[in-house]
Amino acid sequence: MSDLLLKNIRPLGTDATDVLIRNGVIAEIGRIGAADGVAVEDGGNAILWPGLIDAHTHLDKTTWGMDWHENDREAVLRSRIDFERENRIAIGIDPHRQSMRHAIGLAAHGASHIRSHVDIDPTHGLRLVEGVQETREKLRGIIDIEIVAFPQSGVMVMPGTFELLDKALASGCEVLGGIDPCGIDRDPKGQLDALFALAVKHGVGIDIHLHEPGELGAFTMELIFERVRANGMQGKFAISHAFALGMNDHLRVGRLIDEIAELDIAILTTGAPSATVPSVKRLREAGIRVGAGCDGIRDTWGPWGQPDMIDRATVIGMRNGFRSDTDLRLALELVSQGGADAMQLEGYGVGLGCKADFTLLDGQTVAHAVVNRAPRPLVVKGGRVVARGGTCIVEMP
Numbered sequence: 001m002s003d004l005l006l007k008n009i010r011p012l013g014t015d016a017t018d019v020l021i022r023n024g025v026i027a028e029i030g031r032i033g034a035a036d037g038v039a040v041e042d043g044g045n046a047i048l049w050p051g052l053i054d055a056h057t058h059l060d061k062t063t064w065g066m067d068w069h070e071n072d073r074e075a076v077l078r079s080r081i082d083f084e085r086e087n088r089i090a091i092g093i094d095p096h097r098q099s100m101r102h103a104i105g106l107a108a109h110g111a112s113h114i115r116s117h118v119d120i121d122p123t124h125g126l127r128l129v130e131g132v133q134e135t136r137e138k139l140r141g142i143i144d145i146e147i148v149a150f151p152q153s154g155v156m157v158m159p160g161t162f163e164l165l166d167k168a169l170a171s172g173c174e175v176l177g178g179i180d181p182c183g184i185d186r187d188p189k190g191q192l193d194a195l196f197a198l199a200v201k202h203g204v205g206i207d208i209h210l211h212e213p214g215e216l217g218a219f220t221m222e223l224i225f226e227r228v229r230a231n232g233m234q235g236k237f238a239i240s241h242a243f244a245l246g247m248n249d250h251l252r253v254g255r256l257i258d259e260i261a262e263l264d265i266a267i268l269t270t271g272a273p274s275a276t277v278p279s280v281k282r283l284r285e286a287g288i289r290v291g292a293g294c295d296g297i298r299d300t301w302g303p304w305g306q307p308d309m310i311d312r313a314t315v316i317g318m319r320n321g322f323r324s325d326t327d328l329r330l331a332l333e334l335v336s337q338g339g340a341d342a343m344q345l346e347g348y349g350v351g352l353g354c355k356a357d358f359t360l361l362d363g364q365t366v367a368h369a370v371v372n373r374a375p376r377p378l379v380v381k382g383g384r385v386v387a388r389g390g391t392c393i394v395e396m397p
Helices: 077-091 095-108 127-138 161-170 188-202 214-230 250-262 280-285 309-319 325-334 337-343 366-372
Strands: 004-011 017-022 025-030 039-050 052-057 111-119 144-150 175-179 205-209 237-240 266-269 290-292 358-361 378-381 384-388
Touching (some): 052 266, 095 111, 095 384, 111 205, 144 161, 175 188, 188 214, 214 237, 214 250, 280 290, 290 309
Parallel strands (some): 004 039, 052 111, 111 144, 205 237, 237 266, 266 290
Antiparallel strands (some): 039 358, 358 378
């Protein structure tokens, strides 16, 4: 952690002022003279925003920086999962090198925290987790990485996966993942009972991928609600994607939202353009913690995506029909404070006493900064400058 005096910045888009950081924490806000022995940076009247947060991504998957991966496969979930599992070694997707590239890109574009789902299956064991854990250690002080033990290929249909998840949680994964209990495992009771048992054993939360649409997804959510109540896991469960909440049944969705709010379940969206996604405004109005993530970027699943949460805010904004300045500000909040709320981060923000994790944004207003998508002038982590003009102080491997 470092001391730093940042001058001529606009916290959250307000009037220009200065910020003094002591021991990695915001110690003073206001017009501040020179401080002995403290480095000074001129913010150039940029907007000061808390660190952006990618609360749903897959660091172990990207082909970023590799030769172009030609994709000629049908867009079917199960076939994409199987292809990736069976071919990632031959393709050369090294989990440490590629996760470094992805995470450094996020840091360069203003991110301070990542929640990454990392595949665990009998084919690869814990090799992918170990690669991302190595990245986490090497980037400590640059960006924080939280690892989700993720059984992407399924639990019940992949014997040995349950035991590997148990080992992964014992080895330092902070969250337990899951995926489509009906669509992937075809055994919702079996999968969910197994996941909740592991989560209770290790004292961790659960973040489950739920691509299941419509009434099928609603049924799975109801099974989740029962188990959250039975296991006392209110506030410790997250549903990623939650495509069922985008179905065309306002009353049915409303009842699901009411239960999600009551149980303090977080929702993590990627704003997927090709799916029925939940209305983030409706979720927020219900008091639900809503975060966002860039999901997979440029991988064997597809060519899209950038390691940049402003880019993801744009995708989410367009998918949700955002046009007003107020809505554009909400899009930015989803990829920052929303992610912090979903991950339950302590000391997050740009107020006195908050950790000095933030980025500068180039724009006349907050809304302008979102659509401008200019390189971040300065990124600070723990009071230390870690990126300038879109370039991280750590080079891409």
